[in-house]
Amino acid sequence: xxxxxxxxxxxxxxxxxxxxxxxxxxxxxxxxxxxxxxxxxxxxxxxxxxxxxxxxxxxxxxxxxxxxxxxxxxxxxxxxxxxxxxxxxxxxxxxxxxxxxxxxxxxxxxxxxxxxxxxxxxxxxxxxxxxxxxxxxxxxxxxxxxxxxxxxxxxxxxxxxxxxxxxxxxxxxxxxxxxxxxxxxxxxxxxxxxxxxxxxxxxxxxxxxxxxxxxxxxxxxxxxxxxxxxxxxxxxxxxxxxxxxxxxxxxxxxxxxxxxxxxxxxxxxxxxxxxxxxxxxxxxxxxxxxxxxxxxxxxxxxxxxxxxxxxxxxxxxxxxxxxxxxxxxxxxxxxxx
Amino acid sequence: xxxxxxxxxxxxxxxxxxxxxxxxxxxxxxxxxxxxxxxxxxxxxxxxxxxxxxxxxxxxxxxxxxxxxxxxxxxxxxxxxxxxxxxxxxxxxxxxxxxxxxxxxxxxxxxxxxxxxxxxxxxxxxxxxxxxxxxxxxxxxxxxxxxxxxxxxxxxxxxxxxxxxxxxxxxxxxxxxxxxxxxxxxxxxxxxxxxxxxxxxxxxxxxxxxxxxxxxxxxxxxxxxxxxxxxxxxxxxxxxxxxxxxxxxxxxxxxxxxxxxxxxxxxxxxxxxxxxxxxxxxxxxxxxxxxxxxxxxxxxxxxxxxxxxxxxxxxxxxxxxxxxxxxxxxxxxxxxxxxxxxxxxxxxxxxxxxxxxxxxxxxxxxxxxxxxxxxxxxxxxxxxxxxxxxxxxxxxxxxxxxxxxxxxxxxxxxxxxxxxxxxxxxxxxxxxxxxxxxxxxxxxxxxxxxxxxxxxxxxxxxxxxxxxxxxxxxxxxxxxxxxxxxxxxxxxxxxxxxxxxxxxxxxxxxxxxxxxxxxxxxxxxxxxxxxxxxxxxxxxxxxxxxxxxxxxxxxxxxxxxxxxxxxxxxxxxxxxxxxxxxxxxxxxxxxxxxxxxxxxxxxxxxxxxxxxxxxxxxxxxxxxxxxxxxxxxxxxxxxxxxxxxxxxxxxxxxxxxx
Numbered sequence: 001x002x003x004x005x006x007x008x009x010x011x012x013x014x015x016x017x018x019x020x021x022x023x024x025x026x027x028x029x030x031x032x033x034x035x036x037x038x039x040x041x042x043x044x045x046x047x048x049x050x051x052x053x054x055x056x057x058x059x060x061x062x063x064x065x066x067x068x069x070x071x072x073x074x075x076x077x078x079x080x081x082x083x084x085x086x087x088x089x090x091x092x093x094x095x096x097x098x099x100x101x102x103x104x105x106x107x108x109x110x111x112x113x114x115x116x117x118x119x120x121x122x123x124x125x126x127x128x129x130x131x132x133x134x135x136x137x138x139x140x141x142x143x144x145x146x147x148x149x150x151x152x153x154x155x156x157x158x159x160x161x162x163x164x165x166x167x168x169x170x171x172x173x174x175x176x177x178x179x180x181x182x183x184x185x186x187x188x189x190x191x192x193x194x195x196x197x198x199x200x201x202x203x204x205x206x207x208x209x210x211x212x213x214x215x216x217x218x219x220x221x222x223x224x225x226x227x228x229x230x231x232x233x234x235x236x237x238x239x240x241x242x243x244x245x246x247x248x249x250x251x252x253x254x255x256x257x258x259x260x261x262x263x264x265x266x267x268x269x270x271x272x273x274x275x276x277x278x279x280x281x282x283x284x285x286x287x288x289x290x291x292x293x294x295x296x297x298x299x300x301x302x303x304x305x306x307x308x309x310x311x312x313x314x315x316x317x318x319x320x321x322x323x324x325x326x327x328x329x330x331x332x333x334x335x336x337x
Numbered sequence: 338x339x340x341x342x343x344x345x346x347x348x349x350x351x352x353x354x355x356x357x358x359x360x361x362x363x364x365x366x367x368x369x370x371x372x373x374x375x376x377x378x379x380x381x382x383x384x385x386x387x388x389x390x391x392x393x394x395x396x397x398x399x400x401x402x403x404x405x406x407x408x409x410x411x412x413x414x415x416x417x418x419x420x421x422x423x424x425x426x427x428x429x430x431x432x433x434x435x436x437x438x439x440x441x442x443x444x445x446x447x448x449x450x451x452x453x454x455x456x457x458x459x460x461x462x463x464x465x466x467x468x469x470x471x472x473x474x475x476x477x478x479x480x481x482x483x484x485x486x487x488x489x490x491x492x493x494x495x496x497x498x499x500x501x502x503x504x505x506x507x508x509x510x511x512x513x514x515x516x517x518x519x520x521x522x523x524x525x526x527x528x529x530x531x532x533x534x535x536x537x538x539x540x541x542x543x544x545x546x547x548x549x550x551x552x553x554x555x556x557x558x559x560x561x562x563x564x565x566x567x568x569x570x571x572x573x574x575x576x577x578x579x580x581x582x583x584x585x586x587x588x589x590x591x592x593x594x595x596x597x598x599x600x601x602x603x604x605x606x607x608x609x610x611x612x613x614x615x616x617x618x619x620x621x622x623x624x625x626x627x628x629x630x631x632x633x634x635x636x637x638x639x640x641x642x643x644x645x646x647x648x649x650x651x652x653x654x655x656x657x658x659x660x661x662x663x664x665x666x667x668x669x670x671x672x673x674x675x676x677x678x679x680x681x682x683x684x685x686x687x688x689x690x691x692x693x694x695x696x697x698x699x700x701x702x703x704x705x706x707x708x709x710x711x712x713x714x715x716x717x718x719x720x721x722x723x724x725x726x727x728x729x730x731x732x733x734x735x736x737x738x739x740x741x742x743x744x745x746x747x748x749x750x751x752x753x754x755x756x757x758x759x760x761x762x763x764x765x766x767x768x769x770x771x772x773x774x775x776x777x778x779x780x781x782x783x784x785x786x787x788x789x790x791x792x793x794x795x796x797x798x799x800x801x802x803x804x805x806x807x808x809x810x811x812x813x814x815x816x817x818x819x820x821x822x823x824x825x826x827x828x829x830x831x832x833x834x835x836x837x838x839x840x841x842x843x844x845x846x847x848x849x850x851x852x853x854x855x856x857x858x859x860x861x862x863x864x865x866x867x868x869x870x871x872x873x874x875x876x877x878x879x880x881x882x883x884x885x886x887x888x889x890x891x892x893x894x895x896x897x898x899x900x901x902x903x904x905x906x907x908x909x910x911x912x913x914x915x916x917x918x919x920x921x922x923x924x925x926x927x928x929x930x931x932x933x934x935x936x937x938x939x940x941x942x943x944x945x946x947x948x949x950x951x952x953x954x955x956x957x958x959x960x961x962x963x964x965x966x967x968x969x970x971x972x973x974x975x976x977x978x979x980x981x982x983x984x985x986x987x988x989x990x991x992x993x994x995x
Contacts, residue, residue, distance in 0.1 A: 010343060024821070024822035024834055025820065025821045025822050025823070026753040026754070026820045026821075026822060027820050028369075036749070037750065037752070037753050038416065040747070040749060040750050041744075041750060041754075041820065043752065044743070044744045044747065044750060048741070048743065048744065049799055051736075051740060052736055052740055055707065055711070055732065055736050056732075056733065056736075058711045058731065059711060059714070059732050059733075061714075061715060061719075062650075062714040062715055062717065063718060063719075064713075064718075065392060065717045065718045066717065066718060067717060067718040067720075070909075072650050073647075073651045073879065073904070073907050074652075074653065074902070074907050074908060076652060076653075077507075077716075080716070081655065084655060084715060085656070085712075087657075087712065088655075088705070088708040088709060088712050090570040090703070091708045092701065092704055092705055092708060095700065095701060095704040096701055098745070099697040099698070099700055099701065100670060100697075102697060102743065102747065103694050103697050103863050105747075106690075106693055106746075106747035106749055106750060107693070108560075108747055109747075109749045110689075110690065110749050113749055114686065143854070162798055163855055164683075168519065168524075168525060169517075169519045169525050169870075170519070170520065170616065171521040172681055172756060172826055174756075174822075174823045174824070176753060179752075180680055180681075180749060180751075180752025180753045180755075181752055181753070181756070182683055182752070183682045184520060185616055185617065185682060185683070186610050186611075186616055187610025187611070187615070187616060188610075188616075188617070188683070190682075190683035191683075194910075201800075203834075205822075206824070207755070207757065207758055207824045208517075208681075208755040209513050209517075209520070209756075209825075211444075211513075211520055211525065212441060212444065212683055213440060213441045214824075214826060214827060215440065215826075215827035215828050215829050215830065216829075217830075220835035233838060240550065263650060264805075272661055278589060280846060285431070291831075294957075306564060307818065312439050312440055312441070313440055313789040331473050332415070
């Protein structure tokens with residue numbers, strides 16, 4: 001039994017260390033909030049582990065004693081019981097002290113977190129939908145307001161303010177390596193400040209159960225150096241690229257004639273739907289369908305041909321297309337960098 | 338009201354002083370147990386208290402032991418169903434992107450798992466244990482309001498059938514066991530699925546409220562002479578506190594589910610922010626019930642621990658008063674923590690910090706309980722039998738769950754782990770460790786009382802170790818995968834996140850844990866059929882349920898015992914003193930005073946009746962119909978009224994005619 005336990009323990013540690021380096025892990029912090037929280041998690045875990053071990057020792061003590069020979073269970077050793085009372089009172093007192101300490105610790109950690117976004121340089125409105133994220137960059141100049149979906153570019157090293165709300169059900173925005181989670185609630189607006197220390201791609205996903213495709217509601221925070229970020233913003237403000245080939249041109253026509261146009265927007269074309277992700281620069285994104293598929297020609301075709309197979313229950317309907325039509329639309333979308 | 342006329346073989350001057358209250362009833366008197374010889378007393382009582390023969394007779398039973406057995410068996414079947422749900426989910430999650438179960442079925446599975454385990458297994462089984470044991474432990478002949486008790490069982494069964502038939506028809510709720518709006522509201526929850534959730538809640542809450550009321554009255558008014566408040570067994574205290582928590586918490590969830598069904602069916606906008614309603618109101622109402630719910634499940638289990646430990650540590654519980662006060666403190670504090678389920682909703686920071694403090698605070702009375710149990714065990718090596726093994730398992734697991742609970746109480750820390758597998762791990766450590774392990778210990782402990790036979794000790798040890806290894810292998814890694822970012826309630830996950838291996842390991846543990854229950858079921862059946870005869874008191878325990886035969890007769894005790902100690906059987910080794918004076922030709926109970934348990938009056942106990950079943954059918958039918966139209970309440974009122982009139986039709990007792 002003991003050997004089994006130690007093997008299990010060793011395996012657990014190995015697995016644990018392997019997982020710490022994941023790109024969606026609370027134990028692999030990449031920003032000041034997550035670092036503060038990771039420290040808090042380790043501190044609480046350590047303290048709790050010590051308490052647990054002490055309780056287990058207290059539980060093991062009687063097992064190591066000799067069995068008592070006492071016929072009459074009601075005859076007690078008063079001296080022993082009063083010693084026990086002192087031990088119990090001390091233990092309760094220690095518990096109270098530890099709990100007060102932890103309460104204060106978590107209170108001050110909360111204050112540290114609240115201070116992170118006090119000088120936010122950028123405000124981004126994130127709206128939850130079943131099952132994707134609408135991302136709108138706010139700006140004082142209306143022409144610079146930018147709407148995109150699922151991927152959030154931010155300047156690295158600068159605090160960014162996210163305004164979180166929802167138009168349908170409750171979702172929760174969570175990118176563990178940068179910050180704790182916060183809900184997106186219809187009729188309410190929550191504020192979450194995030195900051196990434198270094199450039200990188202940080203994955204997150206919806207953390208509040210939101211229906212059939214809750215599992216496939218991923219998001220990415222892409223932190224870039226300031227110059228690259230500004231360039232990205234300027235690129236994204238441009239209308240969609242003109243189709244380069246005849247096939248792509250046919251694809252654009254099809255897109256505008258078929259139901260696609262009812263839900264999606266493509267800047268610079270008559271397509272102006274707002275109930276589904278903005279596709280103006282869809283091919284510049286890394287994934288499709290809120291992190292469900294990697295962006296590629298094949299995956300674009302799969303997603304358009306069979307959205308209910310890729311993401312069952314999603315609100316993207318099947319549009320009847322023959323093989324040529326599908327290829328044309330994919331060619332068009334693939335060009336929307 | 339008939340006057341008390343009690344004599345005791347013991348000198349109990351204060352009881353004699355308890356002069357009869359009220360007037361002397363002009364009642365035809367019948368034979369009493371005073372001075373009657375044992376054989377004819379038992380003949381009389383057996384005839385008076387028996388459950389009538391035949392199917393109608395069985396359906397009419399109001400014997401608390403019969404009802405409790407039905408409850409226990411039904412709840413165990415629901416546990417198996419809920420466990421099968423869990424195994425199906427674990428197989429789907431054993432690797433990334435498995436296609437065994439799609440999102441539609443998966444979402445029904447985890448909802449049914451939660452709903453079944455919370456409402457159809459955990460609460461009913463702890464209450465059922467109480468229905469069986471509380472009347473025996475306080476030394477009375479039946480639970481208070483026996484027909485209400487029978488009614489509660491029928492309502493519970495119909496609610497459970499309703500939920501599981503919906504599942505079989507693929508119209509089970511798919512919105513999670515807490516069914517947040519707007520997901521469960523009229524706009525985003527089409528079909529009847531969320532209505533099934535709402536009305537299933539109503540069924541089970543009606544039934545658990547009924548049991549709570551019966552338990553409270555039994556404990557307050559039907560205790561044996563001499564069982565003053567300080568001599569009530571800790572298990573009974575736990576059930577009493579739990580019942581009060583039920584009475585104050587359950588209405589909140591009934592309001593929640595009723596509001597929801599009003600929004601869905603009648604077109605109100607209570608939870609609709611677009612029309613001035615509020616989606617968060619639902620969460621406040623739900624968790625005002627939902628957090629005490631955890632203690633409704635946990636407190637009776639602490640009572641079981643407090644009953645098992647003295648029997649095997651061979652001494653009364655250390656710190657009895659401290660434990661009672663802790664129980665009461667936990668009962669109160671459990672109403673002040675609900676917001677820690679809502680830290681991620683963006684509440685004002687100061688308010689949230691208050692709930693951090695209150696959530697931390699409840700660890701203090703729970704700590705007092707743990708320390709007192711440990712101190713009780715410190716007198717020397719206890720007698721190690723299967724029930725005590727499960728209590729050790731309870732310590733091992735529950736303390737981890739309690740400590741991760743302290744972690745979750747911290748607002749900032751909670752924001753990382755809320756709604757992840759860390760929380761799934763935490764509440765399974767609390768609920769399985771804190772409630773199921775004591776329940777399993779209790780099953781081994783009281784099985785001899787219920788069946789008259791012992792369960793196998795050898796199989797019991799195998800069961801314990803299989804359950805310990807399976808449980809920890811299944812749930813401990815969930816803490817880790819939660820910190821790695823895996824949210825709960827996902828039907829699948831991408832391979833590149835690296836959660837595959839650990840999930841496969843978890844699934845292996847879950848299968849082992851499930852097998853431990855198969856072994857347990859085998860041990861139950863084997864013990865019931867072939868177990869060694871147990872005798873009245875196989876563990877030489879000290880509380881009153883061990884004073885009567887195993888299994889107990891329909892009338893529980895031939896003569897009502899008089900209690901002189903918190904462990905009466907240890908104090909009175911030769912024979913328990915008894916109180917006499919009750920009639921034997923009609924069902925009569927001794928009603929005593931609340932604090933001192935002085936004998937007060939003799940009171941009739943209800944006879945078997947088919948009306949509770951008929952009333953339950955009428956009420957259940959109304960609930961079922963009400964998921965389709967609000968008019969069900971109007972049309973259902975008539976049959977309900979008819980059955981209640983039948984139920985309460987005057988019996989012609991003098992007391993009714995006053």
